[in-house]
Amino acid sequence: MKKRVRYVRFYGLFGQSLAHSISPQIHRKIYEVAETEAAYKIFEIEPNRLKSALDAMTVLDIRGANVTIPYKETVIPLLDTVSPLAERLHSVNTIKQVNGHLAGFNTDYDGIALTFNQRNWRVKDQQVVLLGSGGASHAAAHYFKDQGARSICVVSRSAANQEGEWDYLTYDQLRTQSGDILVNCTPIGMYPNVDASPVDKDVIQSFQVIFDMTYNPVETLFLKWAKELEKESTNGLDMLVGQAMRSVEIWEDHTFTPNQVSQLLAYFRENWTGAL
Structure with missing residues (x-):
């Protein structure tokens, strides 16, 4: 009788400095819950090798990859569709490869949405400040614009030089401001710092909901x-898990049930200590 060969789909993370990434652990658990035979590896890539890394996805039949700093923008011209x-x-933080076609997606947005939806935090008509x-x-x-x-x-420290559809303030100007939602989108407070x-406590006092995208440590000074x-507050762990789940849905044409989402979030909230 011919032995059945088990086929494992292969995915990974493209970035430059990935020593502290917990993405492999997160994806291992997600694949377990999704009952998917898959492996997820880290690929540290130098800037001049990014195109070669994308070519390797086709050659080696790597079905998908997450993309992190510093390649989320520079990868875009190298993709077939976005x-x-x-x-x-x-x-772009997620790439799907099918028959040599490389398609780019963004799932950070989905991770932010999951974080707010899980807590029933109101966004409509709220004043939001992003650090x-x-x-x-x-x-x-x-995301906040779409939610009203x-x-x-x-x-931003360079607020005077910023242009775009948002209002910009310096950190000094922020001291005289107040609002509803304050989000730390910087790496300040992340391990090992x-x-x-x-910002200081006086700024935090002027807001009601505090969201820190950092997930290591579990509780930053912020x-x-x-x-x-x-204050109502949370770290970035749900966002990290949420964007990873959405990536798997894109790669595997899978939809996680509400029970699976709850199971995964509960698992990581219980087991992630922030220690590396």
């Missing part, structure tokens, strides 16, 4: 202060 959302955000002007901030701004936020302001916060001030 989803309307990724084009609008000018950011940082990078890709994550841009995705968040579009009354105003969206981006805080755990004693830093992008979130510790929010808790002390009795």
